[in-house]
Amino acid sequence: MRKRLWLLAAASMIVVGLVWGPVSAAKDNEMCVPMGNIILEPLTAEAKRASVTFPHAAHFGYSCRECHHTWDKVSPIGSCSAAGCHDVAEAPVDDVGQPSKDRQLQIRYHKNAFHESCIGCHLEIKRENEKLMSSRRPDAERVAPTGPTGCVQCHPADY
Ligand code: HEC
Ligand code: HEC
Ligand code: HEC
Incomplete structure (x- = not known):
């Protein structure tokens, strides 16, 4: 399951900015969000x-x-x-x-x-x-x- 999750995460890195932008102010703090x-x-x-x-x-x-x-809106989920x-x-x-x-x-x-x-x-x-x-x-x-x-x-x- 881990593996599949990370594949999804990798595939979605490009879109992360879109989702992540509005929810976080800390730009150097990235997180992969499975889309x-x-x-x-x-x-x-x-x-x-x-x-x-x-x-x-x-x-x-x-x-x-x-x-x-x-x-906490800061750490990775x-x-x-x-x-x-x-x-x-x-x-x-x-x-x-x-x-x-x-x-x-x-x-x-x-x-x-x-x-x-x-x-x-x-x-x-x-x-x-x-x-x-x-x-x-x-x-x-x-x-x-x-x-x-x-x-x-x-x-x-x-x-
Ligand atoms: C909205 C989606 C959803 C519905 C509707 C649902 N489940 Fe689940 N169920 C889950 C999730 C998510 C898990 C946790 C992940 C897993 O165990 O696969 C889970 C876990 C389980 C588990 C523990 C894992 C296992 O396979 O032994 C059983 C048993 C279960 N569900 C039975 C049922 C039964 C019976 C119903 C109908 C009364 C039902 N579920 C309805 C989403 C759902
Ligand atoms: C309706 C419930 C729900 C909402 C809303 C939701 N998520 Fe999730 N998210 C989940 C579930 C369930 C998982 C799978 C977690 C697991 O496997 O333990 C998950 C997984 C994740 C993961 C991967 C975590 C890991 O285990 O590596 C990230 C990152 C994530 N979500 C970010 C977000 C972000 C950012 C938002 C808001 C834009 C969001 N999620 C909204 C339910 C949700
Ligand atoms: C806070 C409310 C909420 C929670 C929590 C939630 N859902 Fe949903 N879910 C929705 C709504 C609303 C829709 C309808 C979305 C739409 O069609 O625009 C939906 C749709 C779905 C669908 C159908 C999507 C489709 O394309 O037809 C599935 C499957 C689903 N949810 C599974 C889950 C599972 C599994 C979980 C738990 C990990 C979960 N949901 C947790 C509100 C929720």
Whole structure:
């Protein structure tokens, strides 16, 4: 995954100036921003689902910190699964094997972090759209584009 990410990063260096210009004042502080698809893969070797193709730049209408929420706007943006971040590979359980009630630990779990962010946002937009369309004066023009919320839309069912 690293390798693919860096290939994307290299291919996008030219466009970086465009994106990077407005968000940073420090010109000598460069960062490669992947503009194409990023392949998101599980941390566990026992994946239950196919990896997810994430169109990064399709999301640049949002602030970078919407997702890169610990970014200080100066340092390079790191991986979501960096140590101490969303680095837990398996569903956290307590002493008796039940799902852990420790919220900190649950969100460190890689899958939960991604599902909460990705599905959470898409679902919120979808719900707003549904509300809009079921109102007394439905207005299709105001329905906003959103992303997938169904399993196989993100994890293609190739196994
Ligand atoms: C908006 C996209 C999206 C949707 C919709 C989605 N997922 Fe995920 N899912 C991800 C991402 C991103 C990850 C983290 C990267 C990875 O593990 O491939 C992930 C991780 C997982 C994992 C842990 C890794 C693995 O393969 O074992 C499982 C299991 C999973 N998802 C199942 C589901 C199921 C079941 C649904 C439907 C209820 C679903 N996902 C819906 C994006 C999505
Ligand atoms: C909708 C969520 C989202 C938004 C908005 C977003 N990104 Fe990302 N970005 C991601 C995800 C997910 C990854 C993959 C991280 C990983 O693999 O751990 C990523 C990866 C990156 C990477 C590569 C990091 C690495 O691991 O080497 C850079 C750099 C980056 N983004 C910069 C930006 C910039 C700059 C913006 C704002 C213009 C931005 N991103 C907006 C979700 C987002
Ligand atoms: C803060 C809100 C937000 C977050 C977080 C977010 N998305 Fe999206 N996503 C959107 C919106 C809005 C669109 C529709 C963009 C458009 O069509 O202009 C979208 C579109 C998509 C699409 C479809 C793109 C296309 O070309 O049709 C995919 C796939 C997707 N998102 C995957 C993801 C994954 C995977 C994550 C988590 C890493 C994620 N999104 C996180 C808001 C979000």
